[in-house]
Amino acid sequence: MTAAPLDEDGLIARFFAPIAGPGGLGLRDDAAVIAPPAGHDLVVTVDALVAGGHFFADDPPAGIALKALAVNLSDLAAKGADPLGFTLALALPAGWTADWMGCFARGLGEAAAAHGCPLLGGDTVRAGGPLTLSITAFGAVPAGRMVPRTGAGPGDRLYVSGTIGDAALGLKLRLAGRGAPEGQAHLLDRYLHPRPRLALRAALRRHASGAMDVSDGFVGDLRKMMRASGVAATVDLGAVPLSEAARRFIRDDASGFEVAVTGGDDYEILASVPDAEARAFEAASAAAGVPVAEVGRVGEGEGVAFRGRDGGAVDFARGAFSHF
Amino acid sequence: MTAAPLDEDGLIARFFAPIAGPGGLGLRDDAAVIAPPAGHDLVVTVDALVAGGHFFADDPPAGIALKALAVNLSDLAAKGADPLGFTLALALPAGWTADWMGCFARGLGEAAAAHGCPLLGGDTVRAGGPLTLSITAFGAVPAGRMVPRTGAGPGDRLYVSGTIGDAALGLKLRLAGRGAPEGQAHLLDRYLHPRPRLALRAALRRHASGAMDVSDGFVGDLRKMMRASGVAATVDLGAVPLSEAARRFIRDDASGFEVAVTGGDDYEILASVPDAEARAFEAASAAAGVPVAEVGRVGEGEGVAFRGRDGGAVDFARGAFSHF
Numbered sequence: 001m002t003a004a005p006l007d008e009d010g011l012i013a014r015f016f017a018p019i020a021g022p023g024g025l026g027l028r029d030d031a032a033v034i035a036p037p038a039g040h041d042l043v044v045t046v047d048a049l050v051a052g053g054h055f056f057a058d059d060p061p062a063g064i065a066l067k068a069l070a071v072n073l074s075d076l077a078a079k080g081a082d083p084l085g086f087t088l089a090l091a092l093p094a095g096w097t098a099d100w101m102g103c104f105a106r107g108l109g110e111a112a113a114a115h116g117c118p119l120l121g122g123d124t125v126r127a128g129g130p131l132t133l134s135i136t137a138f139g140a141v142p143a144g145r146m147v148p149r150t151g152a153g154p155g156d157r158l159y160v161s162g163t164i165g166d167a168a169l170g171l172k173l174r175l176a177g178r179g180a181p182e183g184q185a186h187l188l189d190r191y192l193h194p195r196p197r198l199a200l201r202a203a204l205r206r207h208a209s210g211a212m213d214v215s216d217g218f219v220g221d222l223r224k225m226m227r228a229s230g231v232a233a234t235v236d237l238g239a240v241p242l243s244e245a246a247r248r249f250i251r252d253d254a255s256g257f258e259v260a261v262t263g264g265d266d267y268e269i270l271a272s273v274p275d276a277e278a279r280a281f282e283a284a285s286a287a288a289g290v291p292v293a294e295v296g297r298v299g300e301g302e303g304v305a306f307r308g309r310d311g312g313a314v315d316f317a318r319g320a321f322s323h324f
Numbered sequence: 325m326t327a328a329p330l331d332e333d334g335l336i337a338r339f340f341a342p343i344a345g346p347g348g349l350g351l352r353d354d355a356a357v358i359a360p361p362a363g364h365d366l367v368v369t370v371d372a373l374v375a376g377g378h379f380f381a382d383d384p385p386a387g388i389a390l391k392a393l394a395v396n397l398s399d400l401a402a403k404g405a406d407p408l409g410f411t412l413a414l415a416l417p418a419g420w421t422a423d424w425m426g427c428f429a430r431g432l433g434e435a436a437a438a439h440g441c442p443l444l445g446g447d448t449v450r451a452g453g454p455l456t457l458s459i460t461a462f463g464a465v466p467a468g469r470m471v472p473r474t475g476a477g478p479g480d481r482l483y484v485s486g487t488i489g490d491a492a493l494g495l496k497l498r499l500a501g502r503g504a505p506e507g508q509a510h511l512l513d514r515y516l517h518p519r520p521r522l523a524l525r526a527a528l529r530r531h532a533s534g535a536m537d538v539s540d541g542f543v544g545d546l547r548k549m550m551r552a553s554g555v556a557a558t559v560d561l562g563a564v565p566l567s568e569a570a571r572r573f574i575r576d577d578a579s580g581f582e583v584a585v586t587g588g589d590d591y592e593i594l595a596s597v598p599d600a601e602a603r604a605f606e607a608a609s610a611a612a613g614v615p616v617a618e619v620g621r622v623g624e625g626e627g628v629a630f631r632g633r634d635g636g637a638v639d640f641a642r643g644a645f646s647h648f
Contacts, residue, residue: 009548028552029473030399030536031369031463036360045355046460048413048447075354089372089413089458091451123372127415129453134413136370136460139355149353212354224333228352 008124015101019109021085021118032120034084040140042084045075048134051093056174057131061100062107063192064133069111071215072137073196074267078213080147080205081139083117083198089134091127115198141205151210152229152272156298159281161197161269161290163243164218166190168263169256181252186245194267200292203284204269207277214266219316222270223304229272235296237261238309262316272298332448339425343433345409345442356444358408364464366408369399372458375417380498381455385424386431387516388457393435395539396461397520398591402537404471404529405463407441407522413458415451439522465529475534476553476596480622483605485521485593485614487567488542490514492587493580505576510569518591524616527608528593531601538590543640546594547628553596559620561585562633586640596622 017027023034036042049068051057069086076083088108112118117137141147152158170191173180180188197213204211210229214221218240226233240261242250250256271292273281278294285292308314341351347358360366373392375381393410400407412432436442441461465471476482494515497504504512521537528535534553538545542564550557564585566574574580595616597605602618609616632638 029403031367031403031405031470033470034366034368035467036366038362042358042360042366042462043355044358044411044444044460044462046411046413046445046447048415048449048458050415050449050451053449053451079353079355081355087368087370087460089370089460091372091374091415091453091456091458093453120368121370123370123458125372125374125377125456127374127377127453127456129415129417129451129456132415132449132451132453132456134372134415134447134458136368136411136413138366138368143359146355146357 011124015105016119016122019105019112019119021120023085023118023120027121032087034120034138036084037140039143041143041146043076043079043081043139043141043146044136045072046134046136047071047075048132050132051130059192061104065104065108066111067194068133068135069108070194070196071267072135073115073117073198074194074213074215076137076139077196077198077201078147078211078269079139079141080145080201081141082201083115084138084140085118085120086135086137087120088122090122090124091129091132092124093131094128115196145205147204147208147211149210149212149225149228152225152231152298153209153274154231154298154300156209156272156274157278157294158233158235158296158298159271159273159292160214160218160241160295161200161292163241163246164214164266164268165246165260165263166243167265168259169246169249171263171265172259183248184245186243187249191265194265196267197269197290199288200269200285200290203281203288204271207281207284208271208273211269211271214268214270216264217262218266219262225270226304232299232301233296233304234299235304235306237306237314239293239295241293258316335448339429340443340446343429343436343443345444347409347442347444351445356411358444358462361464363467365467365470367400367403367405367463367465367470368460369396370458370460371395371399372456374456375454383516385428389428389432390435391518392457392459393432394518394520395591396459397439397441397522398518398537398539400461400463401520401522401525402471402535402593403463403465404469404525405465406525407439408462408464409442409444410459410461411444412446414446414448415453415456416448417455418452439520469529471528471532471535473534473536473549473552476549476555476622477533478555478622478624480533480596480598481602481618482557482559482620482622483595483597483616484538484542484565484619485524485616487565487570488538488590488592489570489584489587490567491518491589492583493570493573495587495589496583507572508569510567511573515589518589520591521593521614523612524593524609524614527605527612528595531605531608532595532597535593535595538592538594540588541586542590543586549594550628556623556625557620557628558623558631559628560631561638563617563619565617582640
């Protein structure tokens with residue numbers, strides 16, 4: 001495999017201009033233009049991913065592209081923001097190929113179209129280290145209405161979307177190199193293909209006091225949000241939603257439960273919802289097609305008390321998966 | 325030197341939260357908020373820099389930070405945009421130290437304050453390759469008024485700000501490892517410390533039909549802008565403004581002239597200005613304290629004809645310095 005003989009302009013014209021949105025000006029200017037809706041704030045989030053840390057260098061390139069965009073859209077979803085577009089900075093390893101780039105760009109274009117979040121611009125450098133992608137994504141919320149991480153208040157209920165731990169268990173399977181046992185392919189898929197919960201954004205905007213996306217592990221992210229909000233919480237681990245595949249994994253290997261609740265890459269939403277809004281939030285989530293489960297309560301003070309499935313107190317040594 | 329024993333949250337709290345702007349929410353949320361001025365478009369630009377490509381790994385960290393921000397502000401300046409803020413993605417090499425990071429963050433904070441462009445958010449990953457920085461910068465222009473690269477029209481005059489070639493000659497001195505001869509320290513400084521021409525943005529917005537920043541070499545960037553605008557140009561190389569230090573370099577080494585006009589890292593502004601606006605543009609630039617020089621004319625057709633200092637036609641084999 002030899003590096004494709006393309007300069008940066010050729011690379012942009014061939015692979016990225018075809019997938020750019022109108023604000024990207026054909027990727028032929030120095031900058032892109034976003035016209036934010038009147039009366040809206042712009043929400044900006046940035047997430048960088050590196051081969052060997054956030055994905056495997058030999059993952060399918062379209063999957064890498066999807067993941068890089070999805071982890072950023074997950075942040076926008078948690079903030080209640082409508083996606084407007086994104087920029088991409090790509091640091092290429094030695095020996096990248098036009099084939100790889102074609103698949104990557106196609107995957108990125110499909111993910112962007114599927115989520116209504118067009119590519120607006122970017123930059124590409126040959127870094128010679130591991131493939132590193134950095135996406136900055138933009139969204140809009142009505143002015144002053146971004147759902148903050150700091151908004152949880154005493155008495156609020158804590159909800160989590162979807163199921164927790166699938167991706168972390170999928171990564172465990174992947175690292176063990178055994179492939180997926182019967183009924184557990186779902187876990188590998190959740191690791192490779194995060195699905196940002198954009199469908200939940202309106203319900204969060206209307207009913208949640210606070211939210212963040214669960215990307216570095218449920219236990220650690222929950223502690224982080226309670227700390228940021230200056231409150232305490234009691235969490236019922238028995239109420240943490242698990243997929244059928246995760247349950248099956250844990251039935252065979254009890255250590256899987258801790259992996260599930262502390263491991264990363266869920267890209268689900270953790271939200272605090274005032275008591276008076278709880279039913280409306282549940283109804284709006286159901287109407288949006290996103291399952292949510294109540295997992296605990298916010299209280300005064302600090303720290304998170306986890307109650308195990310047997311009712312006893314549980315502590316976690318590790319708390320959060322850190323990509324860093 | 326050992327890597328500093330900090331996790332990502334610790335690193336953010338210690339080094340970056342102190343230099344963040346209010347929209348960065350103390351870097352404790354998943355996202356930042358920008359409230360763009362009513363009736364304005366948001367201009368977005370992204371530039372990535374990699375050690376060994378855009379700077380030397382052993383450059384002073386504050387200088388690296390300044391350069392990473394400045395090259396993005398240079399794009400905003402060329403688009404006539406008022407800076408609003410920026411995000412940073414940092415891929416760290418093995419063996420980074422808290423000392424290095426402290427100097428880097430301090431330099432970044434000073435550069436951000438000097439240009440009124442606060443840090444809003446970011447992400448840091450340990451990549452283990454060369455240090456790679458990607459900055460996405462945001463600016464505002466009155467709706468529909470971004471100065472495009474594509475706007476040059478037949479009859480327009482071509483202007484360039486400041487002086488051309490200093491940084492490329494500085495890089496040449498640096499690579500030769502000889503230090504700066506008498507009177508040429510200016511060249512090394514221009515390579516290390518780009519000064520974005522933000523002071524010119526109002527003049528560009530009012531009077532220019534098109535503009536781009538000169539970052540990859542005057543000759544190549546001029547060709548790029550004419551191609552993007554679908555026009556031709558005639559350029560008088562004798563009119564290209566050179567600093568006293570560059571003239572001195574070229575007096576000793578005639579090959580320096582081609583390096584000066586084709587080499588990168590000028591971070592000056594190339595603008596096309598309609599004839600009727602030319603005097604007003606010159607006056608506005610002078611009032612802003614930015615020297616501008618008329619270097620040529622836009623015409624119908626395609627291609628750029630360069631007239632040498634002796635009046636004859638000149639062609640350039642290389643045309644543009646490419647970081648890529």
